[in-house]
Amino acid sequence: MTLEAEIHEQPVALARLLAEGGPEVTALASWVRGHEVRYVVIAARGTSDNAARYAKYLWGERNRLTVGLAAPSLFGPYGSPPSLEGSLVVGISQSGRSPDLVAVLEEARRQGRPAFAVTNDPASPLARAADAVLDLRAGPERAVAATKTYTAELLAIALFSAALAEDRRMLHELNRVPDLAEAMLARAHQVEDVAEAHREIDRCAVLGRGFNLATAFEWALKLQELCYVAALAFSSADFEHGPIALAEPGFSVFAVAPDGPLRASVQDLTARLRSRHGAPVLAMSDHPETLAAATFGIRLPGSMPEWESPIAAAVGVQLFCAALSRSKSLDPDTPRTLRKVTRTR
Amino acid sequence: MTLEAEIHEQPVALARLLAEGGPEVTALASWVRGHEVRYVVIAARGTSDNAARYAKYLWGERNRLTVGLAAPSLFGPYGSPPSLEGSLVVGISQSGRSPDLVAVLEEARRQGRPAFAVTNDPASPLARAADAVLDLRAGPERAVAATKTYTAELLAIALFSAALAEDRRMLHELNRVPDLAEAMLARAHQVEDVAEAHREIDRCAVLGRGFNLATAFEWALKLQELCYVAALAFSSADFEHGPIALAEPGFSVFAVAPDGPLRASVQDLTARLRSRHGAPVLAMSDHPETLAAATFGIRLPGSMPEWESPIAAAVGVQLFCAALSRSKSLDPDTPRTLRKVTRTR
Numbered sequence: 101m102t103l104e105a106e107i108h109e110q111p112v113a114l115a116r117l118l119a120e121g122g123p124e125v126t127a128l129a130s131w132v133r134g135h136e137v138r139y140v141v142i143a144a145r146g147t148s149d150n151a152a153r154y155a156k157y158l159w160g161e162r163n164r165l166t167v168g169l170a171a172p173s174l175f176g177p178y179g180s181p182p183s184l185e186g187s188l189v190v191g192i193s194q195s196g197r198s199p200d201l202v203a204v205l206e207e208a209r210r211q212g213r214p215a216f217a218v219t220n221d222p223a224s225p226l227a228r229a230a231d232a233v234l235d236l237r238a239g240p241e242r243a244v245a246a247t248k249t250y251t252a253e254l255l256a257i258a259l260f261s262a263a264l265a266e267d268r269r270m271l272h273e274l275n276r277v278p279d280l281a282e283a284m285l286a287r288a289h290q291v292e293d294v295a296e297a298h299r300e301i302d303r304c305a306v307l308g309r310g311f312n313l314a315t316a317f318e319w320a321l322k323l324q325e326l327c328y329v330a331a332l333a334f335s336s337a338d339f340e341h342g343p344i345a346l347a348e349p350g351f352s353v354f355a356v357a358p359d360g361p362l363r364a365s366v367q368d369l370t371a372r373l374r375s376r377h378g379a380p381v382l383a384m385s386d387h388p389e390t391l392a393a394a395t396f397g398i399r400l401p402g403s404m405p406e407w408e409s410p411i412a413a414a415v416g417v418q419l420f421c422a423a424l425s426r427s428k429s430l431d432p433d434t435p436r437t438l439r440k441v442t443r444t445r
Numbered sequence: 446m447t448l449e450a451e452i453h454e455q456p457v458a459l460a461r462l463l464a465e466g467g468p469e470v471t472a473l474a475s476w477v478r479g480h481e482v483r484y485v486v487i488a489a490r491g492t493s494d495n496a497a498r499y500a501k502y503l504w505g506e507r508n509r510l511t512v513g514l515a516a517p518s519l520f521g522p523y524g525s526p527p528s529l530e531g532s533l534v535v536g537i538s539q540s541g542r543s544p545d546l547v548a549v550l551e552e553a554r555r556q557g558r559p560a561f562a563v564t565n566d567p568a569s570p571l572a573r574a575a576d577a578v579l580d581l582r583a584g585p586e587r588a589v590a591a592t593k594t595y596t597a598e599l600l601a602i603a604l605f606s607a608a609l610a611e612d613r614r615m616l617h618e619l620n621r622v623p624d625l626a627e628a629m630l631a632r633a634h635q636v637e638d639v640a641e642a643h644r645e646i647d648r649c650a651v652l653g654r655g656f657n658l659a660t661a662f663e664w665a666l667k668l669q670e671l672c673y674v675a676a677l678a679f680s681s682a683d684f685e686h687g688p689i690a691l692a693e694p695g696f697s698v699f700a701v702a703p704d705g706p707l708r709a710s711v712q713d714l715t716a717r718l719r720s721r722h723g724a725p726v727l728a729m730s731d732h733p734e735t736l737a738a739a740t741f742g743i744r745l746p747g748s749m750p751e752w753e754s755p756i757a758a759a760v761g762v763q764l765f766c767a768a769l770s771r772s773k774s775l776d777p778d779t780p781r782t783l784r785k786v787t788r789t790r
Contacts, residue, residue, distance in 0.1 A: 139532070164525070164528045324687060
């Protein structure tokens with residue numbers, strides 16, 4: 101029950117990062133302000149790549165930064181790294197030990213660009229290759245599937261955003277994150293019932309947009325690694341440009357759509373998927389209308405700003421996938437063939 | 446048979462772009478050199494987003510440019526576009542008519558940044574929002590699934606790269622592209638036999654890395670829209686960070702791995718997928734060893750540089766998916782519920 105235990109540790113782990121990480125984040129933001137940064141390049145893989153997707157939208161919307169994801173193979177195998185002039189480089193990794201990510205940060209330093217690492221191991225090679233480290237303080241993560249380090253990465257990304265913008269209101273709102281995680285955990289039984297209803301699926305699509313594009317990709321990844329479901333993640337806009345042809349009565353569509361400027365468009369799409377395609381829809385939302393328009397619903401805690409919702413939604417995703425894995429008589433603690441640290445080059 | 450006809454038009458369409466596009470590309474490259482460009486932002490959706498993935502690696506490797514994909518929802522729904530200072534903005538779209546992409550180019554001009562459009566319709570809104578246009582000259586594309594406009598986008602991206610680098614050898618090598626497409630079309634029967642052997646699949650993974658990450662994503666997209674297969678595309682490195690748990694005897698893995706610095710790592714992975722997971726592997730490669738290590742093989746024409754291979758590989762992907770669609774008694778000319786022009790906001 102390692103995975104289950106780590107899912108339930110999240111309110112404490114997130115509160116620890118809030119309590120102890122403040123000075124580190126403030127120092128980091130002030131150091132970054134001392135550089136001329138035109139854009140941000142993030143190097144990450146797996147779950148951390150989904151945290152990077154969150155940073156792309158949050159730092160874009162809150163800090164007006166253009167954020168791109170690095171192409172690690174240009175830095176290693178091809179041996180012809182692009183120019184990073186004008187960039188801030190960020191490496192995100194729970195273990196900090198994948199050589200291809202370390203190579204991106206080493207190149208940043210070679211080119212004299214500022215680089216920091218977001219990691220759960222401040223002694224890791226990734227941390228050593230960086231100028232500064234944002235330590236996740238999530239405690240050792242033993243389950244193969246990342247849970248508490250993912251939400252800690254999201255919180256670290258949001259803390260950095262608030263500190264860089266010197267946005268006191270945002271910092272204040274972040275203090276509620278442990279309670280939001282707790283509120284989601286309190287819904288475990290409801291989420292598990294919804295998961296149980298999906299025990300037969302072996303393919304599905306997971307849609308999100310904006311801040312919760314990250315949630316859609318993380319949900320799909322957890323469905324793949326814990327439940328062996330061929331889950332396809334899409335921006336709901338990209339889904340309409342082709343893959344929507346997959347939708348049919350036997351093909352479930354999951355949608356993450358909390359209140360915000362994109363909610364209505366996602367809800368319009370899911371309503372069409374139900375009525376025209378006959379596809380069953382599971383919506384994760386805090387909005388009654390979006391929940392009512394779906395076949396199944398997972399209710400997010402209300403009264404949080406949209407940019408904060410991916411942290412609560414991630415806890416819902418974890419509860420859902422751990423329960424679905426058990427419903428399928430699989431063992432979520434030991435997904436076949438996976439190891440905790442993956443060293444790709 | 447619209448799709449089939451358009452697939453076979455490619456050598457002619459590509460030769461037309463080579464013959465007529467030269468002066469436009471040269472002028473564009475010299476105009477771009479007149480700006481201080483620190484990084485590139487590309488706005489694209491669907492098939493064109495896969496062309497953007499090719500640009501990310503090609504312009505990174507050949508032109509040392511850091512390339513990122515835009516987050517269109519920041520420009521429209523959220524109404525808080527990031528700063529584009531230091532950027533070159535590129536819109537890629539067959540029709541040039543998706544409002545969310547037009548919004549990105551309009552914002553670039555508002556911020557005084559250079560922006561060009563790569564499109565098959567030089568009178569489209571996307572083209573009108575741009576400072577300059579690279580016209581694909583592919584002729585009207587009537588099938589819902591993009592084929593000749595995708596390979597024309599790849600060729601346009603490569604022509605721009607060669608012109609920007611003033612690389613005569615690369616320009617010379619590009620003259621062979623129509624012959625490479627022709628050589629791939631000559632293998633139609635072999636590809637169709639391999640497709641026929643896969644008629645029962647309804648889920649699979651498609652792997653690629655580097656230049657051919659684009660091919661993996663395009664193959665997956667065509668499998669989704671033409672064959673209703675839940676095809677998951679991954680960088681082979683990302684696949685190892687979790688989704689590899691999906692691999693089992695009934696789960697096919699397709700891998701695009703022509704000769705180059707990444708071929709050995711992809712081949713190592715596919716060999717493991719066969720021996721340890723029992724997953725059937727279909728390899729698309731020009732290398733005998735990689736083909737021999739797979740359960741099924743699609744041979745790419747030899748003696749082309751790796752960066753040129755995605756164009757030939759795309760033709761193979763199209764032939765495969767059109768044939769698989771027919772094998773599944775579907776109609777590749779009219780995928781359910783899709784329209785040619787998708788207008789997302």
